[in-house]
Amino acid sequence: MRCEVVxxxxxxxxxxxxxxxxSWIGEQLALVGIDSLYQVKVGDNAQRMEDTIRHxxxxxxxxxxxxxxxxxxxxxxxxxxxxxxxxxxxxxxDIVLKIRDMFEARGxxxxxxxxxxxxxxxxxxxxxxxxxxxxxxxxxxxxxVIYAVPGVPFEMREMMEGTILADLQRxxxxxxxxxxxVMRTWGHGESALAETLAHRLEELDEAxxxxxxxxxxxxxxxxxxxxxxxESDAAVEDILAAEEALIRDLLGDVIFGIDEETMESxxxxxxxxxGMTLAAAEHLTGGILAMRMTALDPDQEIFRGSIVAxxxxxxxxxxxxxxxxxxxxxxxxxxxxxxxxxxxxPGDTEDYPPGTVFIAISMQGTRKSRSVTLPGARxxxxxxxxxxxxxxxxxxxxxxx
Amino acid sequence: MRCEVVxxxxxxxxxxxxxxxxSWIGEQLALVGIDSLYQVKVGDNAQRMEDTIRHxxxxxxxxxxxxxxxxxxxxxxxxxxxxxxxxxxxxxxDIVLKIRDMFEARGxxxxxxxxxxxxxxxxxxxxxxxxxxxxxxxxxxxxxVIYAVPGVPFEMREMMEGTILADLQRxxxxxxxxxxxVMRTWGHGESALAETLAHRLEELDEAxxxxxxxxxxxxxxxxxxxxxxxESDAAVEDILAAEEALIRDLLGDVIFGIDEETMESxxxxxxxxxGMTLAAAEHLTGGILAMRMTALDPDQEIFRGSIVAxxxxxxxxxxxxxxxxxxxxxxxxxxxxxxxxxxxxPGDTEDYPPGTVFIAISMQGTRKSRSVTLPGARxxxxxxxxxxxxxxxxxxxxxxx
Numbered sequence: 001m002r003c004e005v006v007x008x009x010x011x012x013x014x015x016x017x018x019x020x021x022x023s024w025i026g027e028q029l030a031l032v033g034i035d036s037l038y039q040v041k042v043g044d045n046a047q048r049m050e051d052t053i054r055h056x057x058x059x060x061x062x063x064x065x066x067x068x069x070x071x072x073x074x075x076x077x078x079x080x081x082x083x084x085x086x087x088x089x090x091x092x093x094d095i096v097l098k099i100r101d102m103f104e105a106r107g108x109x110x111x112x113x114x115x116x117x118x119x120x121x122x123x124x125x126x127x128x129x130x131x132x133x134x135x136x137x138x139x140x141x142x143x144x145v146i147y148a149v150p151g152v153p154f155e156m157r158e159m160m161e162g163t164i165l166a167d168l169q170r171x172x173x174x175x176x177x178x179x180x181x182v183m184r185t186w187g188h189g190e191s192a193l194a195e196t197l198a199h200r201l202e203e204l205d206e207a208x209x210x211x212x213x214x215x216x217x218x219x220x221x222x223x224x225x226x227x228x229x230x231e232s233d234a235a236v237e238d239i240l241a242a243e244e245a246l247i248r249d250l251l252g253d254v255i256f257g258i259d260e261e262t263m264e265s266x267x268x269x270x271x272x273x274x275g276m277t278l279a280a281a282e283h284l285t286g287g288i289l290a291m292r293m294t295a296l297d298p299d300q301e302i303f304r305g306s307i308v309a310x311x312x313x314x315x316x317x318x319x320x321x322x323x324x325x326x327x328x329x330x331x332x333x334x335x336x337x338x339x340x341x342x343x344x345x346p347g348d349t350e351d352y353p354p355g356t357v358f359i360a361i362s363m364q365g366t367r368k369s370r371s372v373t374l375p376g377a378r379x380x381x382x383x384x385x386x387x388x389x390x391x392x393x394x395x396x397x398x399x400x401x
Numbered sequence: 402m403r404c405e406v407v408x409x410x411x412x413x414x415x416x417x418x419x420x421x422x423x424s425w426i427g428e429q430l431a432l433v434g435i436d437s438l439y440q441v442k443v444g445d446n447a448q449r450m451e452d453t454i455r456h457x458x459x460x461x462x463x464x465x466x467x468x469x470x471x472x473x474x475x476x477x478x479x480x481x482x483x484x485x486x487x488x489x490x491x492x493x494x495d496i497v498l499k500i501r502d503m504f505e506a507r508g509x510x511x512x513x514x515x516x517x518x519x520x521x522x523x524x525x526x527x528x529x530x531x532x533x534x535x536x537x538x539x540x541x542x543x544x545x546v547i548y549a550v551p552g553v554p555f556e557m558r559e560m561m562e563g564t565i566l567a568d569l570q571r572x573x574x575x576x577x578x579x580x581x582x583v584m585r586t587w588g589h590g591e592s593a594l595a596e597t598l599a600h601r602l603e604e605l606d607e608a609x610x611x612x613x614x615x616x617x618x619x620x621x622x623x624x625x626x627x628x629x630x631x632e633s634d635a636a637v638e639d640i641l642a643a644e645e646a647l648i649r650d651l652l653g654d655v656i657f658g659i660d661e662e663t664m665e666s667x668x669x670x671x672x673x674x675x676g677m678t679l680a681a682a683e684h685l686t687g688g689i690l691a692m693r694m695t696a697l698d699p700d701q702e703i704f705r706g707s708i709v710a711x712x713x714x715x716x717x718x719x720x721x722x723x724x725x726x727x728x729x730x731x732x733x734x735x736x737x738x739x740x741x742x743x744x745x746x747p748g749d750t751e752d753y754p755p756g757t758v759f760i761a762i763s764m765q766g767t768r769k770s771r772s773v774t775l776p777g778a779r780x781x782x783x784x785x786x787x788x789x790x791x792x793x794x795x796x797x798x799x800x801x802x
Contacts, residue, residue: 013440107774
């Protein structure tokens with residue numbers, strides 16, 4: 001099964017937007033065992049779009065067209081696909097209602113332009129997921145298929161995950177199940193991980209039961225992806241579980257989470273299971289920590305609050321570690337939480353190597369702090385500081401059981 | 402003059418790396434007036450690479466191949482281009498020496514693998530810039546040309562800027578200059594903007610002095626891009642300035658910035674020029690506002706701080722607008738700033754439509770608040786609230802002169 005991706009939009013060719021959609025789609029296709037041998041970007045030009053989609057359809061079984069479904073005159077993906085399907089357009093009244101409802105829910109009247117978005121090729125089916133005003137489409141062409149999805153990443157992703165990936169797998173008739181599991185690590189470089197896992201990598205090269213791949217994810221650490229293929233869900237899950245256990249033995253607490261877990265989701269889970277609350281003093285991290293925690297805990301049931309200010313009240317009177325500990329204690333006191341954490345930089349008069357950051361934890365029976373040296377320019381260093389601080393808390397909570 | 406970009410590498414199709422090179426190249430080509438009508442990604446497969454490059458050469462005057470010039474067996478761009486040129490390969494001893502020198506400069510011995518990088522098609526010329534071990538190539542094919550550059554971004558950029566852009570301009574014989582300017586708007590949808598600008602869009606369709614394009618940027622609003630082409634830098638700048646003035650007349654203060662400006666950079670500039678400082682109470686926005694402001698003001702000289710907490714102290718005792726105003730005042734008092742701002746949601750017992758948010762500003766002589774209704778699920782709505790609040794402050798500061 002081959003599926004080609006066509007990203008549509010002159011702004012992509014002009015470099016005004018980087019096409020991250022094709023990469024994401026390519027990754028998802030690979031995970032379910034579908035080949036994506038070509039990915040093409042083309043501008044908002046009817047003839048070139050038609051040529052490109054026809055060419056893609058010639059050499060592949062399916063084509064995903066991404067973009068050009070908006071309400072303006074240069075959004076012509078619908079019309080081009082209709083031409084390739086050799087059909088007329090029809091206005092879909094269900095879609096008209098959905099779009100009208102979206103505007104009305106925001107207290108606005110639907111502009112007439114948006115009606116264009118409800119005009120779809122006869123024979124095409126709208127995709128059920130429709131988070132924005134652009135409907136996705138499944139457009140059969142003989143025994144092949146063209147999918148149309150919006151260029152807005154979260155809208156495209158909902159449609160891929162909700163409809164298209166399953167439809168492609170059904171069409172491919174594939175019986176082999178391919179699954180992967182990501183072990184998320186933090187604190188070791190790629191070459192250190194590769195050395196630790198070298199023997200296991202060699203064994204897998206021979207056994208061919210699973211493959212391991214490393215994927216650097218910037219400040220979020222390095223992902224170790226296990227991929228396995230088997231005849232059934234149960235069999236593939238068994239392989240993944242056995243491999244995960246082996247790798248956990250080798251890597252230990254460098255692994256902080258699995259798959260979609262993040263450093264903050266893991267820490268929030270630890271706190272939740274212990275019935276504990278958290279507050280932070282952000283004298284270096286400028287709200288990044290609060291933003292990340294409240295994204296997962298929007299009612300702030302666990303992460304009660306943060307003080308974002310350039311300087312801590314003890315500013316420069318104490319050594320860094322002590323100031324960080326005092327700031328963590330102050331955050332805990334101000335918000336009345338079980339745990340307080342803090343990150344701060346050396347004061348202007350202190351002499352530390354560049355990248356030095358002090359991190360601290362205050363909780364019942366524990367008051368600890370340390371310095372870490374973090375790489376990168378200021379912005380990146382602040383993000384590293386957030387992860388370092390959360391990782392420090394993660395290990396502390398884990399060791400206290 | 403048409404130049405197509407072919408990005409080579411299976412890892413691009415699998416989404417392990419996002420292809421940012423094509424976007425950057427597309428942008429550079431546009432700036433010198435060369436059309437890039439297609440950009441294709443293809444894996445490290447000789448037949449598919451050959452098909453793709455031949456197809457590109459059929460429909461364009463030049464092709465830039467990016468990637469596949471490394472020392473390993475799957476780096477086959479050189480061989481594929483030789484086949485298309487219908488020539489043999491030769492070993493370039495100058496390149497061998499350069500690569501050997503690079504290794505020796507790092508105290509290492511050149512592995513034999515790297516000799517492959519010195520094998521180039523007969524008739525191809527190495528590109529003078531060679532920051533890594535992969536030489537770039539200029540490969541004439543009849544009256545057309547294939548350029549080969551490495552996939553490593555900084556190496557590719559040096560070769561583009563040092564050789565390829567000039568070579569393309571020389572080949573095209575073109576003298577026209579193309580420039581664009583982005584007007585950043587917030588608060589209106591794409592179709593509303595299109596309706597307001599409909600008459601001007603029609604005029605431009607006829608006059609062809611410039612083009613306008615809309616670009617939705619999620620919570621960051623909608624970009625209106627003016628693109629103009631003229632015989633000189635001065636002439637193109639004149640067209641852009643005239644067009645910007647016209648559009649400003651039509652759209653008014655919906656435009657918050659130009660080009661790389663963001664809502665927070667604009668607000669920080671307004672405050673800086675007035676010598677004012679800012680603090681925030683984030684009872685809804687969970688640190689997003691602080692994170693965005695401190696990213697641009699890391700020493701917090703203007704944005705002094707933020708209180709991130711789920712509930713404001715006045716929680717539910719006053720109506721929403723009054724609570725927001727009190728929170729803005731409290732932030733201003735706590736951090737001793739000239740301006741305080743706040744965003745909060747209705748209390749649990751208050752009855753407002755979904756998406757209702759209260760925003761407030763407290764400053765010398767001004768204490769104002771209002772409610773807004775924002776779309777989206779909680780996470781997205783919080784980000785909208787941040788921009789709404791900053792936009793409220795932007796307009797308030799502008800109106801106070």
